[in-house]
Amino acid sequence: MTKNGILLNTACFPPVQYLTKFLMHDTVWIEAEENFIKQTYRNRTVILAANGPEPLIIPIEKGRSRKQKIRDLKISYDTNWQHIHWQAIISAYQSSPFFEILQDEFKPFFSKRYSYLLDFNQQILQTILDILELKPTIQLTEYFETVPEDCLKFRDAIHPKPQKALPDPSFKPQEYTQVFDDKFDFVPNLSCLDLLFNCGPESYEVLLKSIQRNK
Secondary structure (H helix, E strand, C coil): CECCCEEEECCCCCEHHHHHHHHHECEEEEECCCECCCCCCCCEEEEEECCEEEEEECCECCCCCCCCEHHHCEECCCCCHHHHHHHHHHHHHCCCCCHHHHHHHHHHHHCCCCCEHHHHHHHHHHHHHHHHCCCCEEEECCCCCCCCCCCEECCCCCCCCHHHCCCCCCECCCCCCCCCCCCCCCCCCCEHHHHHHHHHHHHHHHHHHCECCCC
């Protein structure tokens, strides 16, 4: 682990690549002052369903302005997305080795109503870190672009669309057994839910092996 920090955007049930940064840096800054950007991990996660990768998107309330600060962004409950998402997760992972053990850790996120997306994501993140027994220092930014000089600015580098993701030489996904491995080749960098439900206590080791050290 390096003493240098890293700046990440907030993420909903973040992918494996995102979590490796919590093993690499002792301080993680989460951007709270940026404007919301659509079609990113800020309000979506990608699971592996019977028909392949499936995005689960958290709907947000539309503000008066096209630019909405992530700290103030509210979750919309006009549709019953919580039930829909949880049923999709059950369908995808109920046969995974650790779903029964871990489902109670995540089910409350699909019944309790959170007002703000950032609060929702931060509580999810803390739950994941507790399961992995990771205790990094996490800071929310107070001003846009004001972060320590030795902090790696990695905001927007991790993106669900490969053509928009930035190169990350420190990440090489470690393969693990997935639920539908009889139908698909290994699908890398899915939601942390895929990793945790399939690997359980071995998830930390998978994350560690996904980190490429500079030689």
